Amino acid sequence: MDLKETKMQTAPLITSADLLQHWQGHRRLTRKVIEAFPEKELFGYAVAGMRPFAAMAKELLAIAAPGVREIAGGAAEELNEQLGQADSKAKILALWDEATAEINRYWAQVPDERFQEHIVAFGKYEGTVWSTVFYFIDNEIHHRAQGYVYLRSLGIEPPYFWER
Amino acid sequence: MDLKETKMQTAPLITSADLLQHWQGHRRLTRKVIEAFPEKELFGYAVAGMRPFAAMAKELLAIAAPGVREIAGGAAEELNEQLGQADSKAKILALWDEATAEINRYWAQVPDERFQEHIVAFGKYEGTVWSTVFYFIDNEIHHRAQGYVYLRSLGIEPPYFWER
Numbered sequence: 001m002d003l004k005e006t007k008m009q010t011a012p013l014i015t016s017a018d019l020l021q022h023w024q025g026h027r028r029l030t031r032k033v034i035e036a037f038p039e040k041e042l043f044g045y046a047v048a049g050m051r052p053f054a055a056m057a058k059e060l061l062a063i064a065a066p067g068v069r070e071i072a073g074g075a076a077e078e079l080n081e082q083l084g085q086a087d088s089k090a091k092i093l094a095l096w097d098e099a100t101a102e103i104n105r106y107w108a109q110v111p112d113e114r115f116q117e118h119i120v121a122f123g124k125y126e127g128t129v130w131s132t133v134f135y136f137i138d139n140e141i142h143h144r145a146q147g148y149v150y151l152r153s154l155g156i157e158p159p160y161f162w163e164r
Numbered sequence: 165m166d167l168k169e170t171k172m173q174t175a176p177l178i179t180s181a182d183l184l185q186h187w188q189g190h191r192r193l194t195r196k197v198i199e200a201f202p203e204k205e206l207f208g209y210a211v212a213g214m215r216p217f218a219a220m221a222k223e224l225l226a227i228a229a230p231g232v233r234e235i236a237g238g239a240a241e242e243l244n245e246q247l248g249q250a251d252s253k254a255k256i257l258a259l260w261d262e263a264t265a266e267i268n269r270y271w272a273q274v275p276d277e278r279f280q281e282h283i284v285a286f287g288k289y290e291g292t293v294w295s296t297v298f299y300f301i302d303n304e305i306h307h308r309a310q311g312y313v314y315l316r317s318l319g320i321e322p323p324y325f326w327e328r
Contacts, residue, residue: 011277011279012176012276012280013178013180013276013279014177014178014279015177016177019177047313047316047317048316048317049316050313112175115177130182131182134186138190139325141305141309142305142306142309142325143309144309146309146313148310149211149214152212161303161306162299
């Protein structure tokens, strides 16, 4: 075993478990943001002509578990943001918790080798597996931050960004 | 060499170069968001009683290059968001470009082993090196998304999120 091998073995930048934990930490924070909205404003309030936060939360639900299922299993997924059944805060939160468990389950089926492979997520988004997962997380941070502005404009203090 | 070692050697989730490129892609997008603001609104406009986007950009400048310098060199840095000299869009963009080069330079001095080490960034934020770098990136996405809302409320179309 030469030095380079030793180094790679002892020094991955992040492990698969690290990345999952990082994402689930963000998802716990997003869950708190959903909870912080009053029922009516979650579905009916927005700033600057944008979508209500419920529509963003449904987009995040449409991406997260189906996205990891596709990465784990390889079968193509369709992006379905409609989620007709998610018509109350309680239902969105229940779907959020189901997705948390699903993500954990499918993530465990993704071998480390897979992260540098190329995929076309949801039949249209090209990238590596790692860049796709990062995109899922980044997109969540992006929309959640817009939810922070909605909350502040409603006079509601959002949860701390660093509280995961 | 057992199988586990072979696997670690051939399958890092992401490389140091991947992570740098990912961050610099986000930084290119944030630069476009700074550019999209009219001079006056960059410094004087905000939604919901929040900070103008220039203050957020200065925070990002205070974190990025000094943060990587601290990670590379180990010497403690102070978080200085004031940046008195950054009083025009052109000056902020010039500092942004200087930081881009500085980040690349210091990043090259960070060995892979360092990413799992524990640090206390800016004398107060505890974490691993990887979680600290992720925090820098996540915090940038978070504030930039608030800039998106500001732009939309000004009737200005922000750059595409996926355009890096």
